[in-house]
Amino acid sequence: MKSHSIFNDQRLDKEYDSLVSEMVTGGSAVINRSCTNASARKSAYRFINNPKVTLSAIASDMIKQLMSNIQTLNIKEILVAQDTMEVVRENIVKRLGKGGREVLECARTNKGMRSHSAIVMDGLRGMPLGFGYLHIWGRTPKPLSEVKEEDYKEDRKRQPSYYIKDPDTGKTRYKYNIPIMERDSESSRWIDAPNAIRKAIDESVHIIMVQDREGDMYPVLTLSSELTNFDIVVRAAKKRKVKLPGGDTKGLFEYTESVTAAATREITISGGPRKRKRKATVEIKYGEVTVLRPHSPVYPQKSVDLYFVRVQEVNKPKNQSEDIDWLLLTTLQVADLASAEKVIGYYRRRWFIEDFHRLLKKKGFGIEDIQVESPHAFEINLAVCIKSAYETALLKKGFDSNDDTSPATLVFTPLEMKIVDNLNKEFNTEKKIYKNPFKKGSLAWAAWAVACEGGWSAMPSQPKPGLITFKRGIDRIQTIYQYLSKGG
Numbered sequence: 066m067k068s069h070s071i072f073n074d075q076r077l078d079k080e081y082d083s084l085v086s087e088m089v090t091g092g093s094a095v096i097n098r099s100c101t102n103a104s105a106r107k108s109a110y111r112f113i114n115n116p117k118v119t120l121s122a123i124a125s126d127m128i129k130q131l132m133s134n135i136q137t138l139n140i141k142e143i144l145v146a147q148d149t150m151e152v153v154r155e156n157i158v159k160r161l162g163k164g165g166r167e168v169l170e171c172a173r174t175n176k177g178m179r180s181h182s183a184i185v186m187d188g189l190r191g192m193p194l195g196f197g198y199l200h201i202w203g204r205t206p207k208p209l210s211e212v213k214e215e216d217y218k219e220d221r222k223r224q225p226s227y228y229i230k231d232p233d234t235g236k237t238r239y240k241y242n243i244p245i246m247e248r249d250s251e252s253s254r255w256i257d258a259p260n261a262i263r264k265a266i267d268e269s270v271h272i273i274m275v276q277d278r279e280g281d282m283y284p285v286l287t288l289s290s291e292l293t294n295f296d297i298v299v300r301a302a303k304k305r306k307v308k309l310p311g312g313d314t315k316g317l318f319e320y321t322e323s324v325t326a327a328a329t330r331e332i333t334i335s336g337g338p339r340k341r342k343r344k345a346t347v348e349i350k351y352g353e354v355t356v357l358r359p360h361s362p363v364y365p366q367k368s369v370d371l372y373f374v375r376v377q378e379v380n381k382p383k384n385q386s387e388d389i390d391w392l393l394l395t396t397l398q399v400a401d402l403a404s405a406e407k408v409i410g411y412y413r414r415r416w417f418i419e420d421f422h423r424l425l426k427k428k429g430f431g432i433e434d435i436q437v438e439s440p441h442a443f444e445i446n447l448a449v450c451i452k453s454a455y456e457t458a459l460l461k462k463g464f465d466s467n468d469d470t471s472p473a474t475l476v477f478t479p480l481e482m483k484i485v486d487n488l489n490k491e492f493n494t495e496k497k498i499y500k501n502p503f504k505k506g507s508l509a510w511a512a513w514a515v516a517c518e519g520g521w522s523a524m525p526s527q528p529k530p531g532l533i534t535f536k537r538g539i540d541r542i543q544t545i546y547q548y549l550s551k552g553g
Contacts, residue, residue, distance in 0.1 A: 071126035072117065080112040085453050089543050092536050094430040094450035096437075113437065113445040123448045124199040128265050131185055131195030134475060135270060142188030142271040145197060146415035147258055147280060149181045149251075150422045152432055152447065160438070178203035178440070180447060181254040183262060184418050184455075188273060191414040192471045192508070193459050197265065198258035199451065201444040202251075255280045256288070263292045270294070273397070275415040278302035281394075283359055287366045289396040298411050301373075301392040308355040308368060317356065321375045321392055324350045327402050329379070334389070345389050350375040351405040356394070372399035374408045421458045429536065430454050457536045460515055463508035465529065473511035482506075484545050488514040492523070499523045515539060 072078050084100075087109065091099025096113075100106040112118060135143065183198035259274050266272070272295045276285065281302040289295050305317040326348035334343050351374045358364045371394045378389035393412055399405050425432045430450050437443050456476050463471060477485060486505075492514060493500045503510035516530035517523055519538030 071122050074117065077112065077115065077118060080108055081118075081449070084109050084112055084449050086543055086546070088430070088450055088453040089456065089539055092430065092540050093434075094425070094432045094446065095434050096446070098431075110437075110442075113442040113449070114439060116441070118445055120199070120201055120444050120448055123445070123452070124196070127196040127199060127452065128261075131197055132265060134194045135185075135266065138187070138194075138471070140187055140189075140194065140270065142273065143194065143266070144186040144188050144191070144411060144414055145183050145259065145262055145272060145274045146186065146418040147181070147183045147198075147255060147274070147276055148415075148418045148422065149179055149254070149279065150425070152178050152180065152435075154178075154433055154435065157436065157438060178443060178447075179251070180451070181251075181258070182418070182451070183258040184421065185262070186414060186417065187471070188271070188411075190466060190468050190471065191417070191462075192466060192468065192475075193417060193455075193462055194475070196451075196455070197262040199448065200254055200257075201447055203440060252282065255282060256284055259288055259292065259295070263295055268293045272296070273298060273411060275411050276300065277415065283356075283364055283369075286356060286369050286371065286394065287364070290366070290369070296396045298393055298395045298397065298408055300412065301394050303359075305359070306357045308357055314357065317354065317373075318392065320354065321350060321352070321373055324352055324375070326350050326377075327405065330406075332376075332389075345378050346380055347376050347378050347389055349402065349405055349409070350377070351399045351402070353399075354394075371396060372408075374399055374405045376409060417458070417462060420461075421455065424454050424458050424536070425450065429533065457539055460508070460512040460535045460539070461530070464512035464516060464535075467503075467509060469504035469507035469509045471508040473506060473508045475508055477511060480549060481542065481546055482511075484542055484549070485511045485514050488518055488542075492517045499525065515542065518542065 072081065083105070084096075087101070087105060088094065088099045091101070093099045096106055096109045100109050134140075178201060180199070180201045182196060182200075185194045185197045186192060187194060255276070259272070263272060272292075274285075274288070274295070275298045278300045279302070281299050285297060285299060289297055301317060303317075306314045307317050307320050308314055309320070328349045329346060330349060331344055331346050334345055351372065353370065354373050355368050355370050357368050358366060374391075374393045374395065376389060376391040376393075381388045391409075391412065393408055395408050397404070397408060399408060424430065430453070432447060432450055435443060435446050435450075437446055459476055463476075473482060473485065489501055489505075489510070501510055501513045503513055512535070513523070515538035516534055517538070518541050519530065519534040519536070521527065521530040521534050
């Protein structure tokens with residue numbers, strides 16, 4: 066749980082390790098809640114406001130840890146799950162606006178900032194290995210005095226912010242005629258992340274990038290032809306055109322809808338804040354398609370040959386408002402039903418990053434309650450919280466997978482391993498009926514003890530422990546760790 070040194074300053078290294086530990090122990094991204102005394106709070110604020118402490122340095126350290134995990138575990142295939150998270154801080158924006166100070170906005174709500182991250186997982190078991198990319202940013206809005214009437218028009222193409230001056234001709238051009246790779250935009254993050262990960266990780270490691278509908282962009286579909294030993298699985302969102310064998314074209318969704326189903330399966334849909342857990346009967350279709358490039362902008366590659374896997378719910382219950390319909394595009398060969406189901410499995414594993422973002426918000430670490438006003442201080446505060454929260458999410462994943470081949474050293478230091486070992490002895494006495502079923506030293510073994518320390522009874526009648534239970538367990542372990550590390 067401790068970080069490697071990433072700054073050329075022992076004092077900053079110590080403050081960084083201390084703040085990570087305080088946030089895990091306190092279970093909050095808010096410094097005033099996580100730090101236990103005035104001295105710790107003063108040190109934390111000094112750290113996040115220090116110009117020598119940069120997001121790029123913290124992200125670089127995360128990537129080094131990822132590379133070390135891949136090498137140590139001899140991983141040959143990895144999954145990369147990307148996602149963008151919006152952090153809404155409405156109260157902070159109002160306070161800054163009243164004082165006439167700089168306000169950084171999000172794209173949709175204009176009340177906060179954004180982060181884009183890529184979590185890397187073991188392709189065989191789905192076990193998270195670390196972060197391959199992390200970027201945090203916000204938009205600088207126009208002063209109200211400069212906002213023109215056309216900024217509010219419904220036709221977005223007429224808004225001034227959608228035009229730029231061409232550096233070659235000096236003429237005004239529609240911004241989105243320029244390919245994503247050639248402009249500094251939020252959409253370019255979906256291209257930057259896989260490029261950075263492929264550059265950092267040895268080319269012998271097979272990368273499979275798994276993305277939801279937000280990542281359905283033509284440059285993403287062509288990445289496999291540009292990067293070595295690299296494949297994609299993307300959930301389709303855009304109404305693209307596909308080329309049929311006879312030369313005609315048809316809509317992507319219409320064509321895949323017409324394909325005969327290869328099999329019917331019953332799957333379990335996980336519950337969430339706005340939906341209940343349920344079982345669904347789905348049809349699985351698969352095949353090959355040639356996807357044509359969009360009309361504008363003009364990308365060099367006119368078309369891309371892909372495989373598709375479509376999962377559609379049948380016999381939907383009357384009281385169910387939203388049915389299952391996943392259209393997955395992939396460069397992985399899908400020649401039979403087994404390979405189609407494997408692609409579906411890859412896509413479902415990306416949900417880990419959704420659960421992780423849920424942990425960062427609401428009942429978890431409460432990142433939307435961060436009170437710091439400086440954009441630099443906020444991004445450092447958020448980056449430290451992301452590092453702290455990841456360890457909690459990793460433990461839950463280790464427990465849920467029932468896999469005792471991944472080592473607990475992915476999360477714990479040697480001293481923390483001793484603490485976990487003692488907890489296991491405490492929760493596995495001879496009188497105990499339900500004992501730790503996992504191999505000693507594995508991540509699942511450690512997660513079992515952490516869940517018990519967080520209040521889980523280990524009874525078969527009790528549901529599996531949730532993220533908040535694991536957070537409570539880590540909080541208590543960190544309290545013991547701090548006591549022992551100080552000579553207690």
